Amino acid sequence: MQSIRNSPGRRDGVRPGGSPPRCSQRRPRTPRACRKESSISGSPSPVPVETGKKIEVIDVFSYGCPHCSDLDPHLAAWAKTLPADVDFKRVPIDFGREQWATLAKIYFTYEAMGVEPK
Numbered sequence: 001m002q003s004i005r006n007s008p009g010r011r012d013g014v015r016p017g018g019s020p021p022r023c024s025q026r027r028p029r030t031p032r033a034c035r036k037e038s039s040i041s042g043s044p045s046p047v048p049v050e051t052g053k054k055i056e057v058i059d060v061f062s063y064g065c066p067h068c069s070d071l072d073p074h075l076a077a078w079a080k081t082l083p084a085d086v087d088f089k090r091v092p093i094d095f096g097r098e099q100w101a102t103l104a105k106i107y108f109t110y111e112a113m114g115v116e117p118k
Contacts, residue, residue, distance in 0.1 A: 049087075053085075054085050054086060054087045055085055055086045055087070056086075056087050056089065057082070057086060057087070057088050057089070058089050058090075058091055059075060059088070059089070059090045059091065060091050060093055061090060061091070061092060061093070062092060062093055062094060062095055062097075062100045062103060062104065063092065063100070063103040063104075063106075063107070064095075064097065064099060064100040064103055065095065065100070090107075092104035092107040092108070
């Protein structure tokens with residue numbers, strides 16, 4: 001009788017008698033599962049930003065996302081307290097939903113017109 005652990009349908013990707021696939025070949029259960037394979041050696045270089053030497057904080061959001069909506073008042077209050085060397089930008093995205101893509105287009109339309117969306 002074959003145990004469940006060694007059955008061909010194991011969810012962790014290990015085939016009976018074989019080794020597990022590399023992390024890049026399967027979705028890990030936890031971020032720690034692939035830490036060794038995907039670690040960055042050395043410290044990363046800063047990414048150039050449009051604002052020159054300022055620190056750039058980018059809020060990626062959607063008007064259709066309830067979580068983004070819940071966070072918005074707190075983020076707006078925080079953005080008012082930023083020092084002069086920090087530039088805060090908002091970038092609407094659609095998270096792959098067609099209906100939310102329309103909302104993102106409306107944001108960019110308002111931005112092009114110089115109107116702040118509410």
